[in-house]
Structures are given as structure tokens and as C-alpha cells.
Amino acid sequence: MKIDLHAHLEMCENSEKVISNAKSVLIVAAGVDLNSNKKVLEFSENFENVKCSFGLYPIEALELSGKELQKELDFIEKNKNKIIAIGEVGIDLKESDNLEKQRNNFLKIIELAKKIDKPLIVHSRKSEKEILEILEQEKVKRVVMHCFSGNFKLVKRIVENGWSFSIPTCVKRSEHFQKIILEVPIENLFCETDSPFLHPDGEKNNEPKNVIESYKMISKIKKLSLKEVEKKIEENFERLFF
């Protein structure tokens, strides 16, 4: 079974249709705030091929008071048995330069991930180095770097820490992600669409069925059959998430 490790189903134009277009794909629906966490939970309860991950997008979290943030964290903790990971979470220094508050929020999320023993799916736009320092300092063990755009010194450090990457479908036209596939052992790779974003051909409305594009690129670069790639990534999934 193919796995789309990161999709925003609630942001897709016709969520039910994109789920049924991808019946043979296991989709991990990622929330970004309290409302979307509730929606992804519903998808996972209504569709057999959907699992969910609760998140708190760093920019949205900046707007929250301490009390509101705690409410979001409590909701995650309360539903810990229904989720397979915490994400999308992280730090974004492209949209905001408030590193201090983002770092504090991220630290609270890391603390929760340790407490409920879940892997993190991490967003690190223009904050790759800062994120790595925090994750290393906090000795976080289970991490997937989603859509990682940092340099290859950092890529190497991520592998040395035993963490993983999820390769978005825009790898079809991105040398950067192709190079990540080349440099990183297959044991540290996953595939994702980030639907409805990052369409493989630069169009609108990406959807989970397109995750095949990431699998194809891994198959081509690693010189493995599609079946072998599928099997390897399924093993990675079992090892990291369960």
C-alpha cells in the first residue's frame, strides 16, 4: 500500500472525492489548528484509508494566548489514542520573524509529544537550523521533516539523528528533493502530497492519489522497483509510527 504521509484533506475542494480517488493509498490527514484537527479526526473515523495527525501551524499558534494554546494541546492529549503523530508543527521564519514565541510554542508541543509518545511531523521553512538545534537539544527521537528545504549539511545531520524526510510530489520538478532522495537512505524516506499544495506539475488542487509521483522518483533514483519502494516505505511507517 502506498502512503501519503501528509495531506490537508479539509483544505481540498472536494475532500470526499479526493479520498475516494485514492482508495489504494493510506492517507495521513494533518491538522493545523483546533478546527482542522476536529475535521481530520472525522475523516479518519469515516474512511478506512485515512489516519490522522493533529497539529498546530506555527503562524496560527502565534495568535493564541497561553490559555488558548493550552486548549489546543489538551485536545491533542485527550485524543492521543486516535492519532498517529503530532503535526503539522514547527517554526516558520518566512511568514514571521518572531522566533522566540515560535520556539516557546514548539517546545510545549515537543513536551506533549514526549508525554503521549508520538512522532513529530515538522514544518521548517527558513528555520531549518533553529529547528534542528531544538530537536537535538530536546533529544527528540521520532521526527519526520516535511518538505525540507534546508542545505545538505543539515540533511546529513538529520540522517545521523535517525530522523526521516517526507518527499513531496513536486519532486517531479525539484532538483533539491531529487538530491535528498539520492543522499538519504531509503530507510529514512516517506512520500507526501501536502494536498492541495505542491502539485507535481505546478497546477492547483494536488490530491493524495498523486503520491505515486514521489514513489516513482524514489524508484528511479534508488534503482528499485515500485513494489520494492512501496514495501520499504511501509516498513518505515510501521517502525516509526506504531
Ligand SMILES: [Zn+2]
Ligand atoms: Zn502541510
